[in-house]
Amino acid sequence: MQSCIKPPRMNGTVEMNIDGKSLEFPTIVGSEGEVGIDIGTLRAKTGAITIDPAYGNTGSCKSAITFIDGEKGILRYRGYDIADLAAKSTFVETSYLLIYGHLPNQTELKNFSTLLTGNQMLHEGMRYNFEGFPTTAHPMAILSAMINAASSYHPNLCCEVNRKQCFPNHAARLISQVRTIAAFSYRKAHGLPTVYPKSSLCYTENFLHMMFSAPNEDTVLKPEVVRALDLIFILHADHEQNCSTSTVRTVASSQANLFASCSAGVCALWGPLHGGANQAVLEMLEEIHQEGDDGTKFLNAVKNKTGNRKLMGFGHRVYKNFDPRAVIIKEQCDKVLAQLHVSDPLLDIAKKLEEIALNDDYFISRKLYPNVDFYSGIIMRAIGIPMDMFTVMFAIGRMPGWIANYKEVMDDTDARIVRPRQIYTGENLRSYTPMADRA
Numbered sequence: 001m002q003s004c005i006k007p008p009r010m011n012g013t014v015e016m017n018i019d020g021k022s023l024e025f026p027t028i029v030g031s032e033g034e035v036g037i038d039i040g041t042l043r044a045k046t047g048a049i050t051i052d053p054a055y056g057n058t059g060s061c062k063s064a065i066t067f068i069d070g071e072k073g074i075l076r077y078r079g080y081d082i083a084d085l086a087a088k089s090t091f092v093e094t095s096y097l098l099i100y101g102h103l104p105n106q107t108e109l110k111n112f113s114t115l116l117t118g119n120q121m122l123h124e125g126m127r128y129n130f131e132g133f134p135t136t137a138h139p140m141a142i143l144s145a146m147i148n149a150a151s152s153y154h155p156n157l158c159c160e161v162n163r164k165q166c167f168p169n170h171a172a173r174l175i176s177q178v179r180t181i182a183a184f185s186y187r188k189a190h191g192l193p194t195v196y197p198k199s200s201l202c203y204t205e206n207f208l209h210m211m212f213s214a215p216n217e218d219t220v221l222k223p224e225v226v227r228a229l230d231l232i233f234i235l236h237a238d239h240e241q242n243c244s245t246s247t248v249r250t251v252a253s254s255q256a257n258l259f260a261s262c263s264a265g266v267c268a269l270w271g272p273l274h275g276g277a278n279q280a281v282l283e284m285l286e287e288i289h290q291e292g293d294d295g296t297k298f299l300n301a302v303k304n305k306t307g308n309r310k311l312m313g314f315g316h317r318v319y320k321n322f323d324p325r326a327v328i329i330k331e332q333c334d335k336v337l338a339q340l341h342v343s344d345p346l347l348d349i350a351k352k353l354e355e356i357a358l359n360d361d362y363f364i365s366r367k368l369y370p371n372v373d374f375y376s377g378i379i380m381r382a383i384g385i386p387m388d389m390f391t392v393m394f395a396i397g398r399m400p401g402w403i404a405n406y407k408e409v410m411d412d413t414d415a416r417i418v419r420p421r422q423i424y425t426g427e428n429l430r431s432y433t434p435m436a437d438r439a
């Protein structure tokens with residue numbers, strides 16, 4: 001089969017020449033001018049499919065939530081620039097914006113906050129679910145399992161009519177409870193008594209309270225720490241069709257409930273190439289430190305591809321010049337470390353790695369720059385978040401983005417179950433060999 005594609009025409013179509021036959025496909029142009037070729041009829045017309053492993057060239061949906069221009073380093077939620085939101089918004093307000101599409105007015109924000117507060121307690125029965133995990137359990141395993149378990153306490157999640165009517169309640173419940181589950185997982189994993197949320201505290205304060213207070217003594221909440229964590233949540237709140245969000249949309253396409261879909265998102269986020277990168281950055285820095293290296297030896301190994309090492313926290317599938325979140329968080333990182341008077345040898349190594357990599361041809365030629373995870377791990381360490389909770393912080397932040405994407409799938413009247421095809425490369429038909437005749 002021979003093919004050629006001519007560039008999009010003014011009338012919104014492209015011409016594809018396949019085996020000498022000219023075919024026309026419509027183009028879709030996004031609100032920022034991105035062009036997609038709609039090949040929805042390709043297989044019916046030609047018998048062929050497209051193949052794009054890892055989906056680097058494939059748009060899986062139309063979405064009005066987040067816009068990214070990886071070349072220009074642009075990230076916008078519902079049209080608002082991430083730097084503007086980082087400077088002026090809060091995580092709760094940003095969550096509302098992502099899910100409902102507009103900045104809330106005072107009444108909407110108050111109602112949303114009231115819903116969050118009203119849903120912060122877990123069903124008491126879930127205490128027994130927590131008991132079942134060994135102390136060695138990774139908090140991401142607990143988080144994913146417990147989000148799914150929470151759905152069993154709300155049977156109306158599974159009925160289609162209720163799923164839509166009760167969406168605002170379920171969305172608020174999930175955003176609120178993911179923070180409670182996360183804090184309880186930490187307390188469980190460290191053998192500490194659970195601390196219940198307090199209605200007088202704001203979202204991020206409450207999380208820090210449940211993590212670090214004792215039943216008989218409240219932790220002192222430092223405003224700079226609360227602000228830094230709230231900012232981390234905002235910066236992670238959505239990121240277009242990444243691995244975990246695509247997972248949530250895929251699961252949602254089968255009409256699975258909100259909690260089940262987002263629990264799958266947690267699993268997808270866990271891996272070191274995605275949300276697990278912030279933990280992997282700190283593990284890498286610790287390893288370099290323990291070996292008495294200042295980063296130079298490690299970087300040489302990365303460049304020589306010895307031991308399949310990567311400079312964790314560098315590179316991005318979409319951002320090829322800079323990650324706008326990394327620029328914001330780097331500034332915050334310097335501020336927090338100065339405010340808390342933190343001096344950390346791992347930070348010195350991180351700075352050295354950054355300095356060398358940004359001037360090294362290996363990284364420059366491959367367009368590898370620090371991503372948000374390079375700095376978020378350092379801030380979280382400085383404010384006392386344990387390393388195995390880093391990816392959990394990412395999951396708390398990403399929850400509104402997953403929920404917004406779930407809602408988009410649910411509201412799409414043309415949505416169909418996600419079902420990619422494949423090119424089969426296995427054996428052709430062969431007959432069954434009886435055991436006695438097998439080599």
Ligand SMILES: CC(C)(COP(=O)(O)OP(=O)(O)OC[C@H]1O[C@@H](n2cnc3c(N)ncnc32)[C@H](O)[C@@H]1OP(=O)(O)O)[C@@H](O)C(=O)NCCC(=O)NCCS
Binds near residue numbers: 272277302312373
């Ligand atoms: C994010 C990431 C998965 C993107 O992967 P990708 O778009 O598929 O990029 P590729 O794997 O095709 O990489 C292209 C080249 O850069 C190299 N490369 C990519 N990231 C690298 C890194 N962090 N350190 C060293 N080399 C890296 C690859 O080895 C490849 O080199 P080659 O051309 O010699 O084969 C990848 O950059 C990575 O693993 N980074 C570290 C993990 C991380 O920080 N993840 C968080 C993302 S927010």
